[in-house]
Amino acid sequence: MTLPVPGQxxxxxxxxxxxxxxxxxxxxxxxHCVFCYNPVDFARHGAEMGTEAWLKLLREARAxxxxxxxxxxxxxxxxxxxxxxxxxxxxxxxYTNLLxxxxxxxxxxxxxxxxxxxxxxxxxxxxxTREVNDxxxxxxxxxxxxxxxxxxxxxxxxxxxxxxIHRLNIDHIDRIIAMAAELGAEYLELANSQYYSWAHLxxxxxxxxxxxxxxxxxxxDEWRQKLDGRMRLFFVVPDxxxxxxxxxxxxxxxxxxxxxxxxxxLPCHTAAxxxxxxxxxxxxxxxxxxxxxxxxxxRYRGTGWMKEPCASCDDKEKDLGGCRCQAYLLAQDPxxxxxxxxxxxxxxxxxxxxxxxxxxxxxxAVPEQPLVFRDPRHSMQLSCAR
Amino acid sequence: MTAVSEATATASAGPxxxxxxxxxGHGFRLQWEDAQGCHVLLYPEGMVKLNRSAGxxxxxxxxxxxxxxxxxxxxxxxxxxxxxxDVERFLLMARQQRWVTWA
Numbered sequence: 001m002t003l004p005v006p007g008q009x010x011x012x013x014x015x016x017x018x019x020x021x022x023x024x025x026x027x028x029x030x031x032h033c034v035f036c037y038n039p040v041d042f043a044r045h046g047a048e049m050g051t052e053a054w055l056k057l058l059r060e061a062r063a064x065x066x067x068x069x070x071x072x073x074x075x076x077x078x079x080x081x082x083x084x085x086x087x088x089x090x091x092x093x094x095y096t097n098l099l100x101x102x103x104x105x106x107x108x109x110x111x112x113x114x115x116x117x118x119x120x121x122x123x124x125x126x127x128x129t130r131e132v133n134d135x136x137x138x139x140x141x142x143x144x145x146x147x148x149x150x151x152x153x154x155x156x157x158x159x160x161x162x163x164x165i166h167r168l169n170i171d172h173i174d175r176i177i178a179m180a181a182e183l184g185a186e187y188l189e190l191a192n193s194q195y196y197s198w199a200h201l202x203x204x205x206x207x208x209x210x211x212x213x214x215x216x217x218x219x220x221d222e223w224r225q226k227l228d229g230r231m232r233l234f235f236v237v238p239d240x241x242x243x244x245x246x247x248x249x250x251x252x253x254x255x256x257x258x259x260x261x262x263x264x265x266l267p268c269h270t271a272a273x274x275x276x277x278x279x280x281x282x283x284x285x286x287x288x289x290x291x292x293x294x295x296x297x298x299r300y301r302g303t304g305w306m307k308e309p310c311a312s313c314d315d316k317e318k319d320l321g322g323c324r325c326q327a328y329l330l331a332q333d334p335x336x337x338x339x340x341x342x343x344x345x346x347x348x349x350x351x352x353x354x355x356x357x358x359x360x361x362x363x364x365a366v367p368e369q370p371l372v373f374r375d376p377r378h379s380m381q382l383s384c385a386r
Numbered sequence: 387m388t389a390v391s392e393a394t395a396t397a398s399a400g401p402x403x404x405x406x407x408x409x410x411g412h413g414f415r416l417q418w419e420d421a422q423g424c425h426v427l428l429y430p431e432g433m434v435k436l437n438r439s440a441g442x443x444x445x446x447x448x449x450x451x452x453x454x455x456x457x458x459x460x461x462x463x464x465x466x467x468x469x470x471x472d473v474e475r476f477l478l479m480a481r482q483q484r485w486v487t488w489a
Contacts, residue, residue: 016421016422017421017422019433064421065419065420065421065422067417067419067426067428067433068428068431068432068433070431093417095415095428095429095430095433097430097431119413119415119428119430120413120430120431122430122431157413158412158413158430160430160431187430
């Protein structure tokens with residue numbers, strides 16, 4: 001890589017281009033998922049950027065070397081100009097991905113998105129049983145998702161599905177995989193919930209037990225054998241149980257550039273929660289300057305910011321200290337080692353959470369706080385209370 | 387970026403014939419990236435950065451040329467000989483990864 005790298009925090013590893021651009025085009029969403037990773041205070045964020053501002057972002061990011069573009073949300077289908085944005089992204093040479101629940105997709109819209117050059121849709125399913133699905137997403141969407149699966153096939157898109165897995169649906173994993181196979185999915189990601197934002201609020205309801213996880217992994221393995229490569233299964237283990245920090249976002253400011261509906265540029269979906277950091281807006285700051293020069297993107301690049309136990313750890317290049325947001329959420333210190341790491345002085349917090357999940361499973365106790373559904377009213381209430 | 391999960395071992399064992407016509411797998415796109423100075427293979431939510439020879443081979447997998455023609459074209463372009471074995475080994479690996487497919 002020969003790009004000049006001004007303002008680089010860690011001289012050892014100059015960042016490459018932001019290969020992955022995630023455009024969170026709206027926080028509006030017809031669903032109310034209890035594990036949503038959108039910020040809890042989303043209803044207080046600024047107005048969505050208009051079409052021209054998104055187009056300008058796409059051009060600048062592509063010129064910088066971005067190749068993958070994800071259109072996400074909220075529910076991106078709620079943007080009337082989605083086809084326009086995708087057409088421009090395609091023209092610029094992005095590989096275009098739409099991350100959707102499928103709510104709002106019609107045959108006509110699917111054809112228009114295909115004509116615009118959309119390469120791929122990742123369809124998220126909450127669960128395969130209608131009752132649980134309706135409960136978890138709070139709207140009747142299951143039948144629609146079956147129809148959407150058909151639309152994907154009609155347009156010749158690869159069928160890529162994602163299901164967020166947690167305590168309330170993990171015991172349905174056999175049915176979930178069976179349904180994906182029935183719909184002809186080529187790839188199914190079984191992503192255990194990560195505990196940020198709404199999922200963090202609802203953690204007591206969502207964190208599975210070890211036994212549940214082991215069973216789910218065993219069932220997934222059985223399906224791998226049975227399907228013999230016809231559908232690829234990817235099981236994302238939750239880091240609370242794995243006891244190993246993840247190399248979050250493949251490194252802070254390393255490949256990912258997320259832009260929120262109001263144009264704030266972030267190194268990950270949830271980084272705006274971190275205290276003492278400001279992130280530029282793509283409407284007022286060029287993307288090149290944001291990526292290479294901004295304080296927000298440079299702060300946790302590389303390993304120079306680390307303190308003990310990370311600074312002297314043999315694995316520091318491997319996991320880069322884990323997730324900064326998780327360190328802040330659990331240890332109230334964004335520079336701490338990710339508390340999921342057994343070497344973290346705060347690891348006890350994670351162990352207690354896992355132990356409590358086990359204890360609730362044994363006793364059948366229900367968490368005191370009821371499930372909080374992701375919607376603007378709760379968002380206003382919860383962010384007001386802070 | 388979502389990682390590619392395990393590659394499945396479905397490659398045929400036999401040697402490829404001159405008339406085997408490889409083409410890029412469904413959902414894959416090959417393009418040159420100036421910012422990275424190489425060919426990349428793009429697929430849903432992922433990217434493979436290709437070294438020079440991989441890029442040159444895949445760029446010739448257009449669904450028209452057979453393996454014989456691909457090898458001849460590479461040997462002509464690089465003034466080289468005896469590339470057949472390397473090309474076949476790469477194509478079999480690429481097929482396992484689903485980067486390419488053929489009938």
